[in-house]
Amino acid sequence: MTEIDEFQAETQVLRVITVVLGISTLVFLALTWAPLTAETDFLLFGWQLASAIIVFGIPVLVAGFAFRLGKTTLKRMLGGYAVLFTIVAITFVPAMTAGPLPAGLAPWPLLVTAIGTVPAALAFSPPAAWAWLGLNSAAIAPGRFFASGGSEWSEPLQYAFFTITFAGIFSAIAIVAVANGRSLDAAASAARITDASAAATRAQAREHARIDALIHDEVIATLFHASQDLPELNDSVHRQATVALNHLARLRLSSGDSTSPVPIDDFVRALADTVSALSPDVALSVRGTRADPVPADVAATLLDATSEAVRNSLAHAVRPEPVTRTVSLQLAHDAIDITILDDGPGFDPQLVPDIRLGISVSIHGRLAALRGGRSSVTSEHGTGTQVLVGWRAS
Numbered sequence: 001m002t003e004i005d006e007f008q009a010e011t012q013v014l015r016v017i018t019v020v021l022g023i024s025t026l027v028f029l030a031l032t033w034a035p036l037t038a039e040t041d042f043l044l045f046g047w048q049l050a051s052a053i054i055v056f057g058i059p060v061l062v063a064g065f066a067f068r069l070g071k072t073t074l075k076r077m078l079g080g081y082a083v084l085f086t087i088v089a090i091t092f093v094p095a096m097t098a099g100p101l102p103a104g105l106a107p108w109p110l111l112v113t114a115i116g117t118v119p120a121a122l123a124f125s126p127p128a129a130w131a132w133l134g135l136n137s138a139a140i141a142p143g144r145f146f147a148s149g150g151s152e153w154s155e156p157l158q159y160a161f162f163t164i165t166f167a168g169i170f171s172a173i174a175i176v177a178v179a180n181g182r183s184l185d186a187a188a189s190a191a192r193i194t195d196a197s198a199a200a201t202r203a204q205a206r207e208h209a210r211i212d213a214l215i216h217d218e219v220i221a222t223l224f225h226a227s228q229d230l231p232e233l234n235d236s237v238h239r240q241a242t243v244a245l246n247h248l249a250r251l252r253l254s255s256g257d258s259t260s261p262v263p264i265d266d267f268v269r270a271l272a273d274t275v276s277a278l279s280p281d282v283a284l285s286v287r288g289t290r291a292d293p294v295p296a297d298v299a300a301t302l303l304d305a306t307s308e309a310v311r312n313s314l315a316h317a318v319r320p321e322p323v324t325r326t327v328s329l330q331l332a333h334d335a336i337d338i339t340i341l342d343d344g345p346g347f348d349p350q351l352v353p354d355i356r357l358g359i360s361v362s363i364h365g366r367l368a369a370l371r372g373g374r375s376s377v378t379s380e381h382g383t384g385t386q387v388l389v390g391w392r393a394s
Helices: 008-038 044-069 071-090 108-112 115-125 126-147 154-227 229-253 263-279 296-316 356-367
Strands: 283-288 327-333 334-341 373-379 385-392
Touching: 008 044, 008 108, 008 115, 008 327, 044 071, 044 108, 044 283, 044 296, 071 108, 071 115, 071 327, 108 115, 108 126, 115 126, 115 154, 229 356, 263 296, 263 327, 283 334, 283 373, 296 356, 296 373, 296 385, 327 356, 356 373, 356 385
Parallel strands: 283 327
Antiparallel strands: 327 334, 334 385, 373 385
């Protein structure tokens, strides 16, 4: 299952900068190759090998998987790398087996401090990121001083000041970029709430129109014909009354205002009507048993989410060959699960834009607002799509 990331803009910023960082690391490796190899004779071999792999290998590896990772995982990996880089920088002098370094050579980790502080800017809060930059820059002066034999402080201090300025520019760019992405996500979230509210208002208006039509077309017509007391109309009135009662039962199930529990048979019948109304080709199966009625809000939420999932499948799971769609209802004494499955072309949930409310609001949003509700969307290109909406009694 592919994780759906709610923070799309911030995540994309993190991914892009991570990829740029990976490419930059290869450039830094080329520029640092001469001192890296020249200092091998002065260091523990195991430390030198492990440190080179950590400093230059991890950013490239993370960059390669950046667009397959969610925001939280990516931040953890970048933060972990920032910590490892700092450990490498401060253990350079203890790892020396001979010294001091020849004139013109400086500890190689201190030459690439920017690739250790930019990940901190991406992973940590701004105050922590600036503190981390200060820590790494502060380690440069004593590191260069002792590695060169402790002759004088002016050059190490100048290099530390240059590093904090140089690395600080890139850290600032990263911090501002992530903050802008977060602001875009906040604006998108506010827009989604506004759109959802407007959609709810439109849905309420449609519901009122449906109720008006139901009362006129079914209820009043049934009462009128029944009042005629004509024997030849008895069968017709009976059929019309049955249809009207079924409509009213479905209306009660789909209304969030009702607080009366829904008998399980009524819920199953309403689910079957909902699915068949969308497409008669969608097969419905029922497994398990349940004696207790379904809470009204649970019934309404599951029906609405199922309807949206089936509509999404009908609209988007399209290919030249016929697509098989099924809805499976699993009943238990403490849970209800509905699985909507198709063998269509599938999709990548991470690439669904936030402005598409079908998944984020109509499915996940509905179930997240329901106590005990849960939902998931599993899909990959070429493997179809499975949507699960369910509820468990707490």
